[in-house]
Amino acid sequence: MTDHHEALSGAPAPEGASGAPAPLPAAAPNRRGIVGEYVFASVCAALGLYAIIGAGFIRVPPGSASVLGPRFFPYFVGAILLVASVVVIIDIARGHRGQPDEGEDVDVNAKTDWRTVLLLMLCFLSLVVLIELAGWPFAAAVLFGGAAITLGAKRWWVALLIGLGLGLVTQLVFGVWLGLSLPAGPLLNWIPIFNG
CATH class of the missing domain: 1.10.287 (Helix Hairpins)
Structure with missing residues (x-):
């Protein structure tokens, strides 16, 4: 039992007077x-x-x-x-409640990074604007790449290429093969496969 507790929590199990593990204290209901x-x-x-x-x-x-x-x-x-x-x-x-994770490395005094929040909102807004102008694949590339760069991607060009790849794959799967209405945009309309 002690080994099981150590494996789960990383700390030795508390022992009672008889050497058997003592029951873990119940968290006070909040x-x-x-x-x-x-x-x-x-x-x-x-x-x-x-x-x-x-x-x-x-x-x-x-x-x-x-x-x-x-x-x-x-x-x-x-x-x-x-x-x-x-x-x-x-x-x-029935009383089964999730226990707060005490091992998380969270700074409760940290302030919200409003610059990051605003940049992510701008990425989503760019999707709304670009989807009709440039088409889904390029709008998705800007959304994914912009969000990745905002959240700290080191190589911006890789983030944009991955976003473009995801946009093209979703365009093929959902727009072409499943027949959903995803605009390919003026840059891809001349390619026969994207015209469905």
Whole structure:
């Protein structure tokens, strides 16, 4: 038992008078933490319910030959989210609560880096603007590359190339093969495969 505790926590297990490991102290229930866990689980359940209800309003084209159809994944994700949230709510009600991680190296006195937050917001805004002007692959490259550079990527050109690769792959998979509406943009419209 001692070895098991050491393996989990990295510290030797406390021993009682008989040499057997003493029970670990129970964390005092924190009212604010319990409410926060209930709120988070409830919001997740509401999102799952919203996804399930919203999936019912997705228009299925008449004569669609798709086996799964466009409603399958929203129903699937919504159901998983709803079931997982209900299980978590039941677990919280039974007293099973997540313990705060004491081993994390977090500076609680650190200030928010608003420059980074604003640059990331600018990256997302650039996606909205560029998707119609340059097309999905290039807008995704700017989003991914800009976010990677903002978060500290050392080689900016590698981040942009990876972003372009991801944009091209998603354009092929979702825009061409699955038939979703992702604009290829004026730079790729002349390539036959991107015209679907």
